[in-house]
Amino acid sequence: xxxxxxxxxxxxxxxxxxxxxxxxxxxxxxxxxxxxxxxxxxxxxxxxxxxxxxxxxxxxxxxxxxxxxxxxxxxxxxxxxxxxxxxxxxxxxxxxxxxxxxxxxxxxxxxxxxxxxxxxxxxxxxxxxxxxxxxxxxxxxxxxxxxxxxxxxxxxxxxxxxxxxxxxxxxxxxxxxxxxxxxxxxxxxxxxxxxxxxxxxxxxxxxxxxxxxxxxxxxxxxxxxxxxxxxxxxxxxxxxxxxxxxxxxxxxxxxxxxxxxxxxxx
Amino acid sequence: xxxxxxxxxxxxxxxxxxxxxxxxxxxxxxxxxxxxxxxxxxxxxxxxxxxxxxxxxxxxxxxxxxxxxxxxxxxxxxxxxxxxxxxxxxxxxxxxxxxxxxxxxxxxxxxxxxxxxxxxxxxxxxxxxxxxxxxxxxxxxxxxxxxxxxxxxxxxxxxxxxxxxxxxxxxxxxxxxxxxxxxxxxxxxxxxxxxxxxxxxxxxxxxxxxxxxxxxxxxxxxxxxxxxxxxxxxxxxxxxxxxxxxxxxxxxxxxxxxxxxxxxxxxxxxxxxxxxxxxxxxxx
Numbered sequence: 001x002x003x004x005x006x007x008x009x010x011x012x013x014x015x016x017x018x019x020x021x022x023x024x025x026x027x028x029x030x031x032x033x034x035x036x037x038x039x040x041x042x043x044x045x046x047x048x049x050x051x052x053x054x055x056x057x058x059x060x061x062x063x064x065x066x067x068x069x070x071x072x073x074x075x076x077x078x079x080x081x082x083x084x085x086x087x088x089x090x091x092x093x094x095x096x097x098x099x100x101x102x103x104x105x106x107x108x109x110x111x112x113x114x115x116x117x118x119x120x121x122x123x124x125x126x127x128x129x130x131x132x133x134x135x136x137x138x139x140x141x142x143x144x145x146x147x148x149x150x151x152x153x154x155x156x157x158x159x160x161x162x163x164x165x166x167x168x169x170x171x172x173x174x175x176x177x178x179x180x181x182x183x184x185x186x187x188x189x190x191x192x193x194x195x196x197x198x199x200x201x202x203x204x205x206x207x208x209x210x211x212x213x214x215x216x217x218x219x220x221x222x223x224x225x226x227x228x229x230x231x232x233x234x235x236x237x238x239x240x241x242x243x244x245x246x247x248x249x250x251x252x253x254x255x256x257x258x259x260x261x262x263x264x265x266x
Numbered sequence: 267x268x269x270x271x272x273x274x275x276x277x278x279x280x281x282x283x284x285x286x287x288x289x290x291x292x293x294x295x296x297x298x299x300x301x302x303x304x305x306x307x308x309x310x311x312x313x314x315x316x317x318x319x320x321x322x323x324x325x326x327x328x329x330x331x332x333x334x335x336x337x338x339x340x341x342x343x344x345x346x347x348x349x350x351x352x353x354x355x356x357x358x359x360x361x362x363x364x365x366x367x368x369x370x371x372x373x374x375x376x377x378x379x380x381x382x383x384x385x386x387x388x389x390x391x392x393x394x395x396x397x398x399x400x401x402x403x404x405x406x407x408x409x410x411x412x413x414x415x416x417x418x419x420x421x422x423x424x425x426x427x428x429x430x431x432x433x434x435x436x437x438x439x440x441x442x443x444x445x446x447x448x449x450x451x452x453x454x455x456x457x458x459x460x461x462x463x464x465x466x467x468x469x470x471x472x473x474x475x476x477x478x479x480x481x482x483x484x485x486x487x488x489x490x491x492x493x494x495x496x497x498x499x500x501x502x503x504x505x506x507x508x509x510x511x512x513x514x515x516x517x518x519x520x521x522x523x524x525x526x527x528x529x530x531x532x533x534x535x536x537x538x539x540x541x542x543x544x545x546x547x548x549x550x
Contacts, residue, residue, distance in 0.1 A: 041333055043373045052325040059322055183321040187314065222322045229370040229403070 003091050004099045011103020012110075015069050021111075024065050028115050031057045032122050039126045047127035047135040048228050054119040055143055055224045061115060066108050066151050067175060070158045073100075075168045094257040097159055101152075101253055108151045112144045139227040149245035150221040154179065156252040157216075163259040181211060182218030216248050307338055307356035313366035320367055328368035335360045335377065349385045357381050358388075361395055369402040379412050389420040407438035414447065424454045432463055441467070441480060448483055449546055455539070457491045482527045486546055489524030493532055493540040496520045507538040 015021060035050060042049045120140055127135040157178050161171035188208055192200070220241040225231060310316060310331075320327045335356065342353055361378040364371060375395055382392040393416055396409045403409075411434040417427030431447035434440075444467045451460035464484045468477055493511065496519045500508045503517070511532060514520045526532055530544025 043336075044376065045372050049329060052329065056323050056326040180321070184318045187318050191314070218322075224322065224325055225368060225370060228325065231370065231402075 003095045004102060007091075007096060007099025008103035008106060011073070011100055012107045014073055015103070015107040018069060018072065020065055020068050020072075024061050024111070024115075027061060028057075028118055031061075032119060035119070035122045035126055039129070045133040046130040047123075047133045050123045050127055051135070051140070051228050052224065054116070054123050055140070055227070058112060058115045058119070058144075059147055059224070062108060062112050062147060062151060063154070063179075065111065066104065066155060067158070067172065069107070070104055070155055070162075071168045071172050074158075074162050074171070093261050097163070097253070097257045097260050101155060101159060104155045105148070105152045108155070109148055112147055112151075113141070116140055116144050134230070136227070136230075143223060143227050145242070146221045146223050146245075149242055149249070150218055153216055153218070153245055153249045153252065156249045156256060160252050160256040160259065163256045178215055179218065181215045183222070185212055185215060185217055186219040188212075216252075217244075220244060307353075307359075308334065310359055310363045313363045316363050317366050324367040325371070328364045328371045328374070331360055331364050331367070332371070332374050332377065335374075339377075339381070349381060351386075354382070354386045354388070357386075358391060365395060365398055369398065372399075372406070375399045375409065375412075379416075383416055383420055387420075389416050392416060405437060407434045407440075410434035410437060411443060414443070418450055424451055424456055425459055428456075428459065428463055432467065435467065444480070445483055448487065452487060452490065452546070457487055457494060461487050461491060483546065485527045486542070486544075489526065489532065490540045490542070492520070492524060493534075497534065497538055497540065501538070508534060510534060 031054075035053070038050060038053055039046060120137060123140075124135065124137065154175055158171055158175045161174040162168070165171060189212060192198070192205060192208065223238070223241075311319070316327070317324060338356060339349065339353065342349060357378055361374050364374040378395050379392045382388045382395075393413060396413050396416075399406065400409050410430045414427045414430035414434060417423040417430060419427075421427075428447040428451050431443045431450075435442070435444035435447075444463065448460040448464050451457070451463070461484065464480055464487065468480045468484065493514070496514045497508060499519050500514055500517060503519075508514055508517075511520075511523050511534060515523065523532060526542050526544050528542070528544035528546060528548050530542040532540060532542050535541050
């Protein structure tokens with residue numbers, strides 16, 4: 001456990017040293033400047049529009065940065081032969097995977113709540129200028145939890161791909177593919193229930209069902225609309241979404257560990 | 267130049283050149299486009315595909331598309347006194363896409379309803395969009411208000427309009443829309459329907475203050491309805507309209523002239539309609 005935590009600590013330190021982290025910080029300051037501009041463009045329900053912008057920006061920034069970081073640091077490990085060095089030490093391969101995972105997730109946690117903490121005061125200030133819709137500060141930070149679970153799942157998927165291949169570009173496309181499928185699968189399932197969907201060939205429907213049961217349903221973590229408009233706020237469904245995310249992440253991570261144990265590292 | 271200062275100077279010059287190129291090509295680009303090009307609006311994919319391709323950012327996409335429509339209509343307003351016919355299609359397409367992306371987003375319903383009813387006379391499409399909005403946000407009473415107004419003013423479907431206004435009152439908790447419905451029905455010659463609606467409202471209203479207001483309105487309309495029936499009997503009996511309410515009394519059709527609870531006086535206008543000097547509002 002000590003080695004896992006030590007690796008996690010090193011991962012966080014490496015992530016903070018990355019230039020992309022500072023770029024995101026600057027982008028966040030620019031996003032904050034965009035809030036008053038957005039305010040002046042908004043016709044109605046100002047708090048909702050500003051909330052939508054703040055949460056969407058946080059979502060986008062964290063996803064892009066984490067994907068970049070995971071790929072970049074993994075590539076660095078391979079290029080500088082750090083990975084071979086680490087594996088030659090008396091450290092279990094699984095500790096490396098768990099340590100990296102914990103480090104990335106912990107860094108994502110800092111990033112998410114840091115960005116939200118910067119944006120919330122400005123959103124709150126402008127929302128109070130035209131309070132024609134409710135403003136729930138608690139929901140901002142609750143959204144951060146869902147985003148964190150989604151990021152953790154994607155990080156686990158990235159580590160899984162990196163366990164399969166040493167080419168980070170392949171891993172990046174793999175993660176991007178999972179992201180796209182994960183977010184569109186709900187719509188596809190809905191389409192299959194329509195008249196046009198029912199007329200699809202049986203083989204196509206079977207493939208879609210298989211894909212549905214293999215790929216993670218990331219749409220469960222897209223709770224922005226629910227929080228902004230107070231729709232679908234049933235506590236049980238939110239809890240089940242979180243539980244789903246945690247379970248799926250654990251399974252993917254264990255898969256990554258199993259594959260990494262047998263991976264040829266050279 | 268290998269020195270740091272030299273490199274910085276080259277970078278600075280290149281940045282200036284970049285800004286210069288953007289500035290130089292900015293105005294001619296707009297002129298080259300021509301009016302027809304500038305009046306074209308963006309193309310959308312199928313609304314379902316727009317939603318798929320929005321992933322987690324459908325709200326932002328909805329906001330962006332709506333903003334684009336507002337900018338487009340704003341530009342057209344500089345060239346045309348009224349929205350031109352070709353602008354209707356962008357409004358409808360944007361509304362279809364945005365309500366698919368985020369059916370809770372209010373601005374698009376407001377914009378589409380405003381343009382489609384007043385400028386293009388397409389009340390049915392406007393009403394269809396509002397009904398869609400109500401599917402997702404049934405608590406948004408303003409949609410009922412818009413639907414009520416559209417039915418009353420544009421479609422002349424007074425009963426359906428009144429139904430929506432009453433619903434607006436129920437959902438918002440503001441009785442003035444039910445009052446408005448009854449007033450509009452009375453003005454359009456549907457006093458009996460107005461009375462029915464008010465009775466329903468009084469039954470369902472718990473607030474005593476509002477109930478009193480509704481009961482006052484009901485009393486006034488019941489008085490008017492009694493006089494309207496009496497005018498009809500007079501017309502059937504004598505083949506002509508009465509000149510004033512006294513003639514109804516003298517003909518033995520009514521025993522007395524009802525009192526207007528708003529403090530006004532009932533009278534018969536030139537077309538034989540029963541009116542009141544109070545106009546169904548309290549007189550000072």
